[in-house]
Amino acid sequence: MPVSCFKKSLLVLSIAASATVVQANSFNRIASFGAIHNLPEGTELNQETSPEIIAASEDGNTLVYSDSPFEALGFVDITNPHKPVAGGIVKLDGEPTSVAIGAATVFAGVNTSESYTKPSGYLMALDLQTRKELARCDLGGQPDSVAVSKDGRYVAVAIENERDEDLNGGELPQFPAGWVTIIPVKDGQPQCGQLMKVDMTGLAEIGAIDPEPEFVDFNSRNEIVVTLQENNHLAIIDAASGKVLNHFSAGSVELQGIDIKKDKKLDFSGSQTRLREPDSVKWIDDNRFVIANEGDMNGGARGFTIFHKDGRVLFESGTSFEQEVILAGHYPEKRSGKKGSEPEGVAVGQFNGQTYIFILSERGSAIGVYRDTGKDPEFVQLLPSGIAPESAVVIPQRNLLVSANEKDLIEDKGPRAHVMLYNFSDTPAVYPQIMSSRTNDGTPIGWGALSGLTADPTKPGMLYAVNDSFYANQPTIFSIDANQTPAKITSAMPVLREGKAAMKLDLEGITVDGKGGFWLASEGKTSKDIPHAIHHVNNNGEIDRTIDFPKTLLAHELKFGAEGITLIGDTLWVAIQKPWKDDPQDQTKLLAYNLVTNIWGAVRYPLEHADSGWVGLSEIVSHGDQVYIIERDNQLGESAVVKRLYSVSIDQLKPAAIGSALPVVKKVLVHDFLPDLKSLNGYVQDKVEGFTIDAAGNGYTVTDNDGVDDSSGETLFFSIGKM
Template sequence: MPAFRFQKALLTLAIALSATAAHVHADSFNRIASFGTIHNLPEGTEQSQETSPEIIAVSEDGKTLVYSDSPFEALGFVDITDARKPDSGGIVKLDGEPTSVAIGGKTVFAGVNTSESYTQPSGYLLALGLKSRDELARCDLGGQPDSIAVSKDGRYVAVAIENERDEDLNDGELPQLPAGWVAIVPVNKGQLQCDKMTNVDMTGLAEIGASDPEPEFVDFNSRNEIVVTLQENNHLAIIDAASGKLLNHFSAGSVELEGIDIKKDKKLDFTGSQTRLREPDSVKWIDDNRFVIANEGDMNGGSRGFTIFHKDGRELFESGTSFEQEIILAGHYPEKRSGKKGSEPEGVAVGKFGGETYIFILSERASVIGVYRDTGAAPEFIQLLPSGMAPESAVVIPQRNLLVSANEKDLIDDKGPRAHVMIYSLTDAPAAYPQITSTLTSEGKPIGWGALSGLTADPAKPGVLYAVNDSFYANQPTIFTIDANQFPAQITTETPVLHEGKTAQKLDLEGIAADGKGGFWLASEGKKAKQIPHAIHHVNSKGEIDRSIDFPVELLKHEMKYGAEGITMVGDSLWIAIQRPWKDDPEDQVKLLSYNLKTNSWGAVRYPLETPKKGWIGLSEIVKHGDNVYIIERDNQLGENAVVKRLYSVSIDQLKPAVIGSDLPIVKKMLVRDFMPDLRSLNGYVQDKIEGFAVDAMGTGYAITDNDGVDDSSGETLFFSTGKM
């Protein structure tokens, strides 16, 4: 069997076993704390100021983190003396844009970009006292710095002088001079020796853009050899730091990818194939002979995985699609990037914890970290870690069994999550995440999923649930079967929602209720601007729509875009939770609609809403169990602004619908559970959309969050039990 096909077969087997392997391994990393970098903004600074922790470093004692913050033109400090309670360490403002940071001994080194334009690049290497925060020295680099690294013995600082191209000029094609190079600055007793700086010419090496090398990332091994990625040039080089001599260089090559999603089309379709240049971003030595690259891609590439090379140029391992498939199984695949570079692995970290060497691969678009154990051959996949938005870099602290990620995305304008630094600990505890995964289909393809918005239970099978996705996947409405009798819970099958034999259109599924006969009632939230009607639909066991019921005219004349968010059956009636007040509702009340399946008549009651401290409050789910219906009520806030994420009950004897348009009775509610502790349990930022709830055949409750299809979201899906109801 050819080597490529044999490797592919091994990868398929590894994926099939990964869900189990990730949770039987003796040691696991779990997130223990998060630090929002807005807490490092000086007093008086507008909280709308963008911050972005990009490259992160740690002091030798493992107690101080320093990160580069490009938009704020500063270096940020975080005190992690107590790793579970990271504290603000303040900032140091700079007179330029920091692109990277590293620490050697008691000195912080930073590359600072001061370029006037792409054609007039400039910058300097800064040395700063770790404790004093005083400037100790600066070296004029003569170009725009990107990555920097400090040798393990502290004798050298290497700087990748990228002199990046203008992506809007000639479609970003190379060459765009001036060319980049690698600067090596000697260090003596913590002091930069600027006058002894060596500039290593990188022109004439690569097959792509030979006259315009753009060094991206640098790293040292213990022999003071520097590995360099030239991302746009798809090239790799090894340099001797002492002499500045080029020891070796070679192409990063390409990868044949099969079973990937290659179209941005609001559905997950893992049947495509491509041959892509690797175009690596980050690189780290594993030992003195091997290094690992993250193949993010830039101009014409991005192979969605990582590769291990020997410094002599031999390819030792290629992950192919295996890393991205782990992301798919965990519900983190970023469909909106399918037409480009998929999950975009960007950052790499390597660390030896006890007797094991771990490799960490950071996916920028999926917002996860893949954890692998080095075996000397093919690395062993251990787990996926949830990260903040767009993990850019990570640093290991083996003496404290810690891993730290810097997550650069700060979604201020979109009122999304703010940028974070996140801390993980290696212990003998099982992995807490993911809490729900999918499996492979009979054809060996991973079941793609995300944006789970409604939940219901199988009437007869304990621990068996069903979920629907919302309009994020408008061209792939699906009912997912979930087996919650294991951890993580597993999506075992997918049933497409069909109409006349084709994928159903004009749906925004937000609620699902089992009909007790093998079929389901689905609630679709209308969007007038997109011509999606407010309606409920019945599907048979094959997912085929066999009945549709539009909302009544007397209701639609008061229409708002926030419609049906949950559906349940109570006797002969369907009850639908409307998310927010419509035009005929008081601002603090929302309708619970009823539709009697025997009389085909509509009715409604009103439900009283909590008063929001910020934003709005609405409903997300309604579920019948026993003598009550259970209703999720939530605000539309996340992170530190989140307050109301609650489960209430309303007794069924209060559900006495009046005619729509008349005075509607107001039901009374009782608090059953505050979900905030559940949403804080993974030590990340509080997720906004807790949207699904169900009670199984044994009376056990389950809740799930909607990850927004990993769009302007960390992609995390929380799935947990609320115990006996």
């Protein structure tokens, strides 16, 4: 080989090796801490608690978060980051809005406002170790964000004096105006007597006389960048003098290919021009900073922007971040008419010598990870988060990222609020476990709320799924290639009636018909004019046959209906989720419909007893001489108990006439899904919805993410191996 060719080959190998090393560096969630565990003994467990803004100690072993509803600061010991330990709380006499840590001092902004028109608050300094109050500086207004300079010499507080969103439609001005407060710090103590008030009026084009500073951050030159969200403005302040060095409009973004209507379907063909209205901001270096464009009044550009401090836009994400959210199934359709995935929080840190930018999607409950290149940032991965990530903190010296997720769904019996920890390592990213591809024009395939699975009878790893009524105006059959990691949704076929999207469906089960079409089970609700039925669709998705449930069965109807369907010979078998009026306690039906004789029948299936909530069925699939059935409770997190796969031998499936004495089948435990559901180190998902066995005999499972509504949006998709 010529020397030049040899050198060229070495160069190619070197580049390939470098690329491999870079790609191997990724973040994975290693632990979740429920804020409920920090509630003092004797506190009612239905007390709302919410980690909002989070900070880390200098050694990276202690986390402190603001808990607004409980009016406290929460502490978490992460000496072992895989096993966070409750560190207790410090109760306050007001609402903490933000927290920051400088050396051994915790600084918190505390809101004590009597009303919107009479705002008040203070900055509290707390010793990190003893948790004793060191000082209290009266701020004269309602604080929002708090930041400590890198050298520990200054604390900056955004005094927002937030508007009343119910007054005049939330329009500005609403006095009193806000400002930025700068307080010198000496030996960890804020020098309250030297407090400096920086006037922000007259800067913005929008609401100039009523600035509402939202978020502040320091660079190493002790320059403060501040976002004025409602004013759609940005400013740079010198901390030493309090002088405004520069200010400029955050501007607007023309968005193409977005969903702009809340209508129970995903349609990414819309366009809008929106003000950025940034929330969080972080310096990337001494000259560049990144903003999350959440929007508040008239904005919501659905992405993030990198600015130079001289006002130049260096990078605009446009819709690219939201598209990553869509591909991973985290798009919140209910926010389509407003701010979409709603980026709110930002974090920046150096890991392995490279700078990473973290963008938090509040409504998508996900974190976008980007590598800073000095020019356009490079998308690395999307992380699952708890519900509504509000803030994040980086701990580079320990290779950790931590998110604070504020939503506590105690009133809805949903997931509690969490702090989540992620480790940066050479371990490949384990999430997402399933994502979609793009159409020929580059549009991401929107998906979510997967409720049933079936497999191609001849192609290993080729699966099909349906979505449920969360997308009532867009019932869809998804094709899934499970031969790759993550599994890939390769196409989406609408379910049609006379060429239009079929209405009044709640698809919960799917099975192939062996002829290129599908049988679908739709869970009904007569009171809402949604029929309980089985539908056949051809290979174009058109419904060409409907089989309604018999009246003898519907006479005993309760809320829960069909949750899975499978075909055995000439008979369709349908799993009914829970007992109806004619069923004994802890027994439900497996319905049978013979396609040749058109006769209905049933057997009964014994359910596990529920100590809390209920237990029901989610899926049925036949394979060999067995049918496999998902049985689950409706509990999540630490309350989840029953998430199991059982088998019933087919020779037991001897249906009797509905209304007669039904035989009760015997079941055998095949697999406990709880370890699988805990494997991503988040809270345990309640809805293990789909299961199938592919042509090679491998079992696959999928969870239902509820369309990212009161849910983290996570979809778990995994194989349990050979059956």
